[in-house]
Amino acid sequence: MRSSSSVSLAGGRGSGSVRLSSSPACPVTAPVDAALEYLMVKKDFQAALDTCEKGLESLGSFAEQEDSSFKYVELKAALTIVGIQALAELNQWRGVLQWVWQQYGETEKIPAKIIQMCILLYVKVDERAVMKDAVCDWLHCSGNMSQSGFSSVAELYFLHILVPMGHTAEALEMLETDVGRLAFTDEQRQAARSLVDIQNEKNATSSSTNPESVAVATTCASKKDKLTQRLTSMMRLLYRGLSVASVRIRSISLRRVFLALILLYLLLVRIDPALPSAFPWLLRLHGLLQQTWNTMFGPYYRANSRS
Secondary structure (H helix, E strand, C coil): CCCCCCCCCCCCCHHHCCCCCCCCCCHHHHHHHHHHHHHHHCCCHHHHHHHHHHHHHHHHHHCCCHHHHHHHHHHHHHHHHHHHHHHHHCCCHHHHHHHHHHHHCCHHHCCHHHHHHHHHHHHHCCCHHHHHHHHHHHHCCHHHCCCCCHHHHHHHHHHHHHCCCCCHHHHHHHHHCHHHHHHCCHHHHHHHHHHHHHHHHHHHHHHCCCHHHHHHHHHHHHHHHHHHHHHHHHHHHHHHHHHHHHHHHHHCCHHHHHHHHHHHHHHHHCCCCCCCCHHHHHHHHHHHHHHHHHHHHHHHHHHHHHC
């Protein structure tokens, strides 16, 4: 379900309005008046729907009178329109078309204003495909071409079903058939062709992007992101290691560091302190290290000792 809230068509085109030529006090129009009261005043949509269905059932005997055929058609259309609105308010819009078929039997017999109302309803809930075949059959019925709302149905079908669904070839074909020539003037047909051209340009622009290149770019981007994450992790580990090492180095006395350097030097040069010849070299090395210590690290060590 695309919409969890109820769908209202009160603000739609004028096709959804209910107008009766008979007096409100007429008992035949009582179901219409009661259904409208439930729908508009009491907001009891289920009661409005039940009233419409009962009123449609009671119209059977009324239809047998030959002098009231026009009134019968108007009353049936009025009850059907109110019923559609009640179903929409009850969020049962999926069953609207089926419910209308139950009242009229065939799509070709549905009045133009009810077809318009169904188109607007299913367009509003973004279910255009539901009405496509039904409206196409209705438009190609020769008996409907004489109805006053035929042009409006064709316009809604072209603008809100064929073009948005991308059926531009079918839309252009419709303009050249009897339906298009009867429903639209020459200027309207030219404007409709321009609209189809604009839609085709939009479709071509949206489809110009190569899906394979997009997939390759996405893969490269993902690999680059992974490499960046790995480098970032390595840098963090290196930084932590250097931080720990610096803390440990600071905690070691500089004298111990120099003692370690002396031992390392002795190991590398391999001087044996027990030999008599090594004594002068050790004295020279001690003096050199002492001078280096006093020159380079003496002030730093004294400052740390005072603190």
